[in-house]
Amino acid sequence: DGGITQSPKYLFRKEGQNVTLSCEQNLNHDAMYWYRQDPGQGLRLIYYSQIVNDFQKGDIAEGYSVSREKKESFPLTVTSAQKNPTAFYLCASSMWGRNQPQHFGDGTRLSIL
């Protein structure tokens, strides 16, 4: 079945540690996105990528980094510079175009130890 796979489902980070969240899609979508979800708020865009080897900052990119070496994969690294990383992280993908809906993975819950 086609879809988006995020792993792990739960992740814990120690102080000063970088952690990487995985996102893989087999929908042959061009574009991929990372969103952060906090309680009482909607989703906010962290990074997005239209094509391989290219990505752009979203609204809250500070403390995060990404790579897009393969069309299917768009990992997100939460660095130690992100002082408040506890949140639910959602990865999405779509064909490029404003009428194309974004399809989401099941998310990763990141907490600080």
Add this chain to the structure above:
Amino acid sequence: AQTVTQSQPEMSVQEAETVTLSCTYDTSESDYYLFWYKQPPSRQMILVIRQEAYKQQNATENRFSVNFQKAAKSFSLKISDSQLGDAAMYFCAYVDYGGATNKLIFGTGTLLAVQP
């Protein structure tokens, strides 16, 4: 800047009844897309329905329909014959295509409870 507002943090409906969730947005664009997403307790975001601003006709998907009022910048979701499985957080979203971002701007969500 484009914004999306959902003024109802929580709503409740009886099973088999109809409920309407409100959404307003602000934009200077004339052509755009609007979406409703559902997020059940499993936390996955599921597309419910989408509407193109240039289309006069309101979108419908089975029991889900929208009331799109472009002049008022209003995009409400109507759920008919509510089912227990409809209980979820519902997010209204606007596609910001400015600068070729194609990013979704979300409202803060409405938590819908369905009473048996």
